[in-house]
Amino acid sequence: MTFGQLPYDMAHVLGGGMLLVSFVLLYQRRTAALVNALALQGTLLAAAAVWQGYVQGAPQLYVTGMIALAAKGIAIPVFLHRLMRRRMPDRAIEPARGIGLSMLGGVMLVALAILVVLPVTTGAQALARENLAIALSIVLLGMLTMLTRRSALGQVAGLMTLENGLVLAAVGVTGMPLVIELSTAGLVLVIIVIAGFFARLLQERFDSLDTDMLHPHRGEGP
Amino acid sequence: MLTLLGLAFLALLVLAVLGGTGRAPRIAFLGCAVAMGAMGLVGASALLGGEVPPTPLPFGPPWAPALVAVDALSAWFLLILALVGVPASLFAAASSPPPRAEGAAFPLFLAGMAAALVAADGFSMLLGFEVMSLASWGLIAARHPRGPGRRTAGLYLGFALFSGLCLIAGFALLAPAGLGFAAIRATPPEGWQAGAVLVFVLLGAGSKAGLVPFHVWLPRAHPAAATPVSALMSGAMVKVALYVMLRMLLDLAGPAQPLWWGLPLVAVGGATALLGALRANLEQDIKAALACSTLENMGLMAVGLGLALLFRGADLRPLAALALAAVLLHALNHAGFKALLFLCAGAVVGLAGSRDPDRLGGLIHRMPWVAGCAMFGAASAAALPPFSGFASEWLLLQSLIQGFRVAEMSVQLVAAAALAVTGMAVGLAAAAMVRFVGLVFLGRPRTPMAAGAQDATGLMRASLLIPAVASALLAVLAAPMLSLAGGAIQVLLGPNARPAVAGFDLALGELGTRYAPWAVAGLLALAVTILVFAVRRRSKLEAVHAPAWDCGFMAPPPHLPFGDPLSQVSAAGLGQPIRRSLGGVALVIHERHGAAAPGSAQPATLRVTAEDRGVAQLLRPLARARRRLSREAEGLRNLTLRAYLGIAFGTLLGLLSLVAWLERG
Numbered sequence: 110m111t112f113g114q115l116p117y118d119m120a121h122v123l124g125g126g127m128l129l130v131s132f133v134l135l136y137q138r139r140t141a142a143l144v145n146a147l148a149l150q151g152t153l154l155a156a157a158a159v160w161q162g163y164v165q166g167a168p169q170l171y172v173t174g175m176i177a178l179a180a181k182g183i184a185i186p187v188f189l190h191r192l193m194r195r196r197m198p199d200r201a202i203e204p205a206r207g208i209g210l211s212m213l214g215g216v217m218l219v220a221l222a223i224l225v226v227l228p229v230t231t232g233a234q235a236l237a238r239e240n241l242a243i244a245l246s247i248v249l250l251g252m253l254t255m256l257t258r259r260s261a262l263g264q265v266a267g268l269m270t271l272e273n274g275l276v277l278a279a280v281g282v283t284g285m286p287l288v289i290e291l292s293t294a295g296l297v298l299v300i301i302v303i304a305g306f307f308a309r310l311l312q313e314r315f316d317s318l319d320t321d322m323l324h325p326h327r328g329e330g331p
Numbered sequence: 332m333l334t335l336l337g338l339a340f341l342a343l344l345v346l347a348v349l350g351g352t353g354r355a356p357r358i359a360f361l362g363c364a365v366a367m368g369a370m371g372l373v374g375a376s377a378l379l380g381g382e383v384p385p386t387p388l389p390f391g392p393p394w395a396p397a398l399v400a401v402d403a404l405s406a407w408f409l410l411i412l413a414l415v416g417v418p419a420s421l422f423a424a425a426s427s428p429p430p431r432a433e434g435a436a437f438p439l440f441l442a443g444m445a446a447a448l449v450a451a452d453g454f455s456m457l458l459g460f461e462v463m464s465l466a467s468w469g470l471i472a473a474r475h476p477r478g479p480g481r482r483t484a485g486l487y488l489g490f491a492l493f494s495g496l497c498l499i500a501g502f503a504l505l506a507p508a509g510l511g512f513a514a515i516r517a518t519p520p521e522g523w524q525a526g527a528v529l530v531f532v533l534l535g536a537g538s539k540a541g542l543v544p545f546h547v548w549l550p551r552a553h554p555a556a557a558t559p560v561s562a563l564m565s566g567a568m569v570k571v572a573l574y575v576m577l578r579m580l581l582d583l584a585g586p587a588q589p590l591w592w593g594l595p596l597v598a599v600g601g602a603t604a605l606l607g608a609l610r611a612n613l614e615q616d617i618k619a620a621l622a623c624s625t626l627e628n629m630g631l632m633a634v635g636l637g638l639a640l641l642f643r644g645a646d647l648r649p650l651a652a653l654a655l656a657a658v659l660l661h662a663l664n665h666a667g668f669k670a671l672l673f674l675c676a677g678a679v680v681g682l683a684g685s686r687d688p689d690r691l692g693g694l695i696h697r698m699p700w701v702a703g704c705a706m707f708g709a710a711s712a713a714a715l716p717p718f719s720g721f722a723s724e725w726l727l728l729q730s731l732i733q734g735f736r737v738a739e740m741s742v743q744l745v746a747a748a749a750l751a752v753t754g755m756a757v758g759l760a761a762a763a764m765v766r767f768v769g770l771v772f773l774g775r776p777r778t779p780m781a782a783g784a785q786d787a788t789g790l791m792r793a794s795l796l797i798p799a800v801a802s803a804l805l806a807v808l809a810a811p812m813l814s815l816a817g818g819a820i821q822v823l824l825g826p827n828a829r830p831a832v833a834g835f836d837l838a839l840g841e842l843g844t845r846y847a848p849w850a851v852a853g854l855l856a857l858a859v860t861i862l863v864f865a866v867r868r869r870s871k872l873e874a875v876h877a878p879a880w881d882c883g884f885m886a887p888p889p890h891l892p893f894g895d896p897l898s899q900v901s902a903a904g905l906g907q908p909i910r911r912s913l914g915g916v917a918l919v920i921h922e923r924h925g926a927a928a929p930g931s932a933q934p935a936t937l938r939v940t941a942e943d944r945g946v947a948q949l950l951r952p953l954a955r956a957r958r959r960l961s962r963e964a965e966g967l968r969n970l971t972l973r974a975y976l977g978i979a980f981g982t983l984l985g986l987l988s989l990v991a992w993l994e995r996g
Contacts, residue, residue, distance in 0.1 A: 218984075225987050228994040252980045256973060 116164040117239075123157035124243040124277060128219070131250040131270050135215050136208045140262060144189045147266055151181025154273050158280045165283055173280060181269065185301060189262070192305065211257050218249040240281030247274030261308040265301065272297040332373050332401070333383050336449065339369040343442040350434030360424035363438050364417050370445050371413025377406035378815045385451040385513065392454050398511055400451035403818025404582070408448050408574045411663050414801055415566035415670040416441055419559035421794035422674050426681065429557060432473035440466035440563065444571050453502040453510035460498065460575065464491035464539070467568060470560045471552055480555050486950075487552040490538055490545060497535030498575065504528050505583055512583060519585025529592055532579045533599070539572035540629045543602040547945040549626060550610060554618035554686070558677025561618055565625040566670040570662050573632055577658075580640065581823040590644030590742065596637025597745055601752040604630025608759035609917040612766060612909045613941065615902050616686045617676045620767060621669065624712060627760050628665045632658050634749055635727050638734070641746075643824065645737045652820050652828040653839065654730040659816045661723035664805055668711035668719060671798035672767075675705035678791060679771060683784035688770035688902040692777040693893075698786040702772040704795040709768045711802050713761035717852035719802045722809035722837060724757055725846050729839060759909070766905050774900075775879060776893045809848050810835050903939065910939075919947050 130150040137143045155178035162170025222245040230238045251271030255264045275293060343366050350359045377383065383401040391397030401409070423429070423437065443466055446459030468491060472484040504524050508514045520528050538545030553564050580592070607626025614620040635658035642651035678701045680686050683694060695702040711718040714725075731753060734746020776782035787795060805812060814832045821828050831839055838845035884898040914920050918941040925936035970978075 221984070221987055221991065224991040225994075229990070249984075252976070252983070256976050256980055259973070 116160075119160055120157065120164070120281070121239060123153055123160060124240055124281075126153045127157070127273060127277060128243055128246055128250070131247050131254075131274075132212065132215055134266055134270055135211055135250060135254050135257070140193055140260075141190070143263070143266055144186050144193070147189070147269055148182055148186035150270065150273055151177055151185070154276060155182055157277060161280045167283075170280055173276070177276065180298060181273070185269070188305065189265075192308070193262075211253065214253055215250050218253060219246040222246040222249055234283075237281055237283070241278055244274045244278035244281065247271075247277060250274075261304065261311055265304045265308070268300065268304065269297070332376055332381050333386060333399075335369050336373050336383070336399070336401070339366045339373070340442055340445065342366045342369075343438040343445075346438040347435050347442070350436075350438060351431055353428075353431040353434060356428040356434050357424045359434055359438070360420050363441060364420035364424070366438075367413050367416030367420055367441060370409050371417065373401060374406040374409030374413060377401045378403060378410070378818060382406070382818075383449075385511070395452070395454075395510070397455045398451035399449045399455070400512075401449055402822050403816075404574070404577065404822045405448050407659055407663070407816055407819045408570060409445065411570050411666040412441075412444055412448065412567050414663065414666045414798065415563055418670055418674060418794040418797045419562045419566075421790055421797070422562070422677065423557070423559040425790035425794060426558070426677075430473045433470055433557065433560075436466045436469040436473065437560070440470060440560070444563075444567055447571050448574060451512050453506055453512075453515070456575070456578075457495070457498055457502065460539075460571070461495050463568060463571060464495060467491075467556070467560070467564055471556045474557060475555065483548075483551045483555045487548045490548045493545075494535045494539045494572075497531045497538070501528050501531035501535055501579060504531065505579065515583045516585065519583075519587065525584060525588060528584055529580065529588075529595070532576055533595060536572045536575040536579070537599065537633075540569045540576070540633070541603065541607075541626050542599045542629065542633055543606060544945050544949050546603060546606065546626055547943055547950055550614070550619050550622045550943075553622035553625065554616060558618075558673060558680065561622070561677070562670045562673035565622055565673055566666045569625060569629050570666060573629070573636070573658075573662060576633075576636060577823060580636070581643075581655075586643065586825065588640070588644065590641055590737075590739070592644060593637040593639070593641030594742070594745060596633050596640065597749050598637075600630045600633025600635075600637055601749045601756075602630070603627070603633060604756035605752050605759070606630075606917040608756040608763060609909065609913055610943070611763035612759060613906045613914060613918065615688070617679065617688060617691075617767060617771060618673070618686055620763060621672050621676055624672075624760060624763060625665075625669060627756055628661065628669070628712075630756065631724065631727055631753060632661055632665075634753055635661065635730065638730050638746070639824075641734075641737060641742055642730075645739075645742070647736060648824060648828055649840075650730060650733050650736060651824055653726065653733065653831045655820050655823060655828075656813055656816065656830045657723055657726035657730055659819055660726060660809065660813050661720075663812065663816075664711065664719040664723050664802070667798050667802040667805055668708045671704060671708035671795065671802060672712060674795055674798070675701050675708060678787045678795065679705075679784075682787065684780040685778070688767075689896075690778045691771045691781045692774045692899065693772075694776075694781060694784060695772040697776075697782070697784045698772075700792050701787050701795065704799045705772060706768055707799050707802065709764040711806065713764040714757055715761075717806055717848060717855055719806040719809070722806070722846065722848055726831065726837060728753065728757075729844060733839075759913075762909065766902070770900075770902055770905065777896055777899065779893075782893055807848055807852055808835075810837050813837065910941075914941065917944060918942060919944055 127150055130146050130153065133146045134143065134150070137146055155174045158170050158174035158177055162168060162174060223242045226242040226245055227238060230241060248271050251267045251269070251274055253267075254270055255267030258264050258267060272293070279293065342362060346359050346362045346366070349362075350356065373383075382403065383399070385398045385400040387396035387398055389396065420437075420441075428434075429437075440463060443459050443462030443464075447456055447463060448459070450456035450459055468484055468488045471487060472481065475481045475484060502510065504527050505520055506515050508518050519525075533542070534545070541549035549569075553561050556564060580588075604627045607623045607628075607630055611620045611623035611627060614623055635654045638654035639651045639658065642648070642654060676686075679691065679694060679698070682698065682701075683691055685691055707718070711720040714720040728750065731746055731750040734750070735743050737743060737746070786792075810832045813830045817828075817830045817832075820830055831837055833841065833845065835849055836845045836847040879894075881894060881898040884895055887895040887898070910918075910920065920939060920941045923936075923938040923940075925938070927933045927935045
């Protein structure tokens with residue numbers, strides 16, 4: 110299974126789409142568009158999981174895909190939209206660094222991921238190799254998003270991107286048991302719920318989602 | 332023999348449980364003595380031909396069964412362990428019952444040392460080594476719940492962990508194919524890996540053996556333990572470290588290692604010997620002085636080991652065998668006389684109530700047995716000719732003199748310098764023994780406690796007599812004992828190596844220099860007999876007991892029944908010439924003079940504080956670095972959320988870049 114065959118190309122397109130959306134998440138300033146991009150990435154992940162389930166003949170991946178679609182494609186974005194409508198009507202959020210710089214950093218991260226993954230996996234299937242490289246890029250981009258955003262919402266977006274990358278890596282590997290994917294998904298769901306609760310509290314107490322506001326209020330320090 | 336070995340180990344484990352309950356401590360320690368005797372029996376029978384080939388045990392680490400074997404080298408060191416272990420256990424049985432933790436750790440300590448000696452794979456050897464380290468730490472810590480003793484235990488634990496880590500690293504480099512000794516021998520290390528193995532063994536086993544600059548813990552930790560434990564640590568534990576060095580450097584690393592391997596050992600050993608002998612002259616505590624003398628002897632053995640490596644690298648096998656014979660014989664001799672001296676010191680501490688020579692004195696009248704044994708041990712440690720220490724140190728100095736046979740000029744110069752340093756160390760060690768015996772046993776009692784001390788009796792006397800008799804036998808039968816060690820030399824240097832023995836003499840070749848201990852001992856005995864006979868029988872004058880000469884001081888006042896203490900030399904006073912002339916080599920010395928005010932009747936004072944150079948130049952900088960690091964780490968606690976994320980992200984990126992870089996190379 111190499112370049113030019115349908116299973117490979119399809120998986121590549123879906124993974125590449127997720128990577129593209131990661132870049133969108135990295136530079137997008139408007140919160141509504143950010144959440145929409147997150148929903149798009151979740152949907153793409155669901156499609157990728159279903160496609161892998163079809164290619165590998167693994168029906169449990171359909172379940173993964175359904176969960177991804179329901180949670181990341183629909184439930185979480187809807188929840189975030191409602192949160193935003195109530196709390197902060199269509200406010201733009203600022204990335205901490207300049208857009209050009211973070212895009213450049215993102216490109217370098219993708220290059221690093223490819224440099225790391227491709228030599229390690231010589232001998233494995235081409236599909237798995239490319240998939241792993243893309244997944245690692247998405248994970249790194251998610252971390253970069255978390256790092257460059259100041260608002261709690263932006264950091265939640267980064268965290269979800271990171272998790273999407275992990276799930277993409279998991280579904281791309283043949284023979285991964287369902288329970289691992291399910292538990293990862295459950296874990297992230299819990300984290301998202303906590304993060305949402307945290308963001309609401311932050312909004313109520315400080316009238317802002319900027320996490321830097323927290324720093325002077327820590328219980329310890331000089 | 333394997334059965335006996337297994338039974339001895341099993342007995343030690345059972346005794347550890349029994350000791351932990353605190354019931355019947357005497358029986359537990361007597362059992363330890365029996366188990367040690369069995370170990371010695373296994374060693375002796377292996378030396379006489381009944382070696383145990385590598386045998387897999389039914390248990391072990393997950394990847395392979397543990398292997399045990401008793402070859403000639405292991406057997407020789409088992410003999411050393413038994414020589415110290417039996418009297419030390421008897422002495423412990425004769426002493427007052429120790430804390431329960433000590434009762435549990437003592438058999439484990441013995442078992443750990445024996446396990447390190449009989450192991451035939453890296454894992455079991457390290458396991459035994461670590462059990463030995465931890466158990467001996469427990470033995471010190473159990474005696475000192477708090478205070479400076481506890482800090483000493485902490486220092487010791489730090490060094491023990493350091494040496495364990497270094498040895499693990501050494502084995503990791505040594506054993507890419509497998510941890511069994513046979514597999515390691517099949518693939519000896521080469522290039523930088525071999526050099527790294529040497530460094531790690533020097534750091535790991537060397538710090539356990541007390542080699543400079545990692546000697547700082549030894550003069551503190553050895554005296555801090557109970558007497559039998561001090562004897563075991565000084566007599567046997569450092570020998571286990573020596574065994575690890577011999578096994579890893581001479582045996583496992585293969586015969587094709589370069590000549591320069593010996594140079595660091597010779598240099599470090601010479602420095603250790605000099606420093607130990609110097610400090611032994613300056614200590615104010617008899618057990619600490621004996622521990623420093625252990626440093627000196629370990630230094631001598633390290634010099635011998637280095638010489639063996641040098642000669643082997645230069646393809647001079649007979650000379651390498653000579654140096655190695657000196658090391659092995661000295662290890663056995665040192666075990667004998669150091670166990671004897673420590674047990675005598677322990678008897679003095681227990682029965683005369685002090686470790687400070689300024690509170691002892693004149694004990695030869697009250698404790699003739701202890702004094703006799705101690706003087707015998709001191710004569711051996713001072714390397715006086717018919718006694719045991721002389722034979723091995725003579726062999727060592729002879730092999731140093733033979734250093735000129737190596738073609739390289741640098742090696743010749745190093746050997747000559749080492750000869751000078753070693754000779755000086757041997758002389759200083761003799762001075763330290765004179766000081767020990769003179770202050771503790773000769774002269775007049777300095778305190779009422781010392782004047783009323785009782786002699787050692789029963790089991791305690793037996794525990795002193797065993798190493799004394801063994802040392803006496805070793806003194807006269809040095810050559811037959813050394814030919815027993817021939818197997819061990821062949822393990823390390825190949826089947827053609829022979830110990831330097833001719834009949835009952837130690838000899839360098841058929842026509843070379845030789846030393847006949849039996850002849851020297853016989854002639855000296857004859858001379859002494861004639862002298863005694865002449866004085867006792869032929870003299871016309873009666874023997875008269877006169878008052879001791881007190882340097883012309885006036886008669887002591889009546890409240891000082893044992894004479895004015897100022898009219899007897901003190902420990903600091905006897906060490907003063909050496910401290911003034913050479914003390915700066917080993918110690919950082921501060922003197923504070925307190926002159927009396929004019930017209931005042933107060934005496935002037937002189938306060939001397941001394942600190943080992945290792946403390947000032949190794950421990951202090953380490954402690955400063957630790958404080959600085961902890962301050963930096965404290966600063967990390969006050970960052971913003973994004974900074975924490977950045978640190979995690981940066982670490983991940985760094986590791987990934989490392990992976991990418993490693994894959995390219």
